[in-house]
Amino acid sequence: MAKLNELFAFSGTIGDLVGCKGRFGFYVRSRPRKSSKPPSVNQLAAREKMKQVMHFLEPLRPTIHRGFALPRGQDSKVAAMNRAVSYVYHHALEGEYPNFVINPATVRIAQGSLAGLEITGMEIVDNELRLYWEPRINRKDAFGDDVVYLVAYNTTEHVAPIGMASREAGIASLDVADERAGSQLLVYVCVGERDNRRFSNSQFLGTLIR
Known part of the structure; x- marks a missing residue:
């Protein structure tokens, strides 16, 4: 890769060259070429893993964008999503290629040092999912105005409403x-500070059938 003088700087593609601006100036590199070799089993397995992880997490983006962001909001939604994808990819996939499955109990949709919840009950009453916990408060990692996010991930319809x-x-x-x-609902909960500076690790509370 070569660095260009600003006089000859360009962005985009010219022939087999790709120009781009980096942190320290403009750079040029060769356009990547498709390999003529068939993908290996390991490559196919990695692609299938990533496909399943992205599909599973897609409806959970609104929560992930909060729950995996760096403190004080000094982060992007893309970076937050990348951290969630990495966690699920390395901790929640089970099985062998091509029969991978995601274990919902080991998925995280939020991560951090805030205290989680001591759950005392969960039920569906009159078309309403209700979650109960002990409202324990302290001055370190559990505040009264923390926001509790209750997520019911409908894997049948591929939606994840939030309370x-x-x-x-x-x-x-x-x-x-x-x-x-008959829909399967994966129930998760996580807690964030009022200004979203910190989050708790998410908790998987089980599967309910609607």
Whole structure:
């Protein structure tokens, strides 16, 4: 890779050259060429893993963008998503190629040092998912105005509605009337500070059948 004088700087493609601007100036490199070799089994396995991880996490993006962001918001949504993908790729995939499966119990949709919840119950009543916990508060990592995010991931419809409440409330609810009968709901919960500076590790609470 060569560095160009600003006089000859360009961005984009010219023939077999690709110009781009980096941190320390403009650079030029050769255009990548497709390999004529068939992919190896390891390459195929890695592609299949990534495909499954991205498909699984797609409906969870709104929560991941908060829950995997760096403190004080000094981060991008892409970077937050990349961290979530990396975690699931390395910790939640099970099986052998081509029969990989994602274990929802080891998936994280948020990560951080804030205290999680001591869950006391969960139920569906009159088309409403309700979660109960002990509202334990301290001055270090559990504050009354922390926001609790209750997520019901419908793997049948590939949607993940979110309900919110404060930590001190001790209860959060989520309307699941739109979810079809027989749908499988993966239930997750995580907690974020009011200004989203810190999050807790997400907790997987189990699977409910609508």
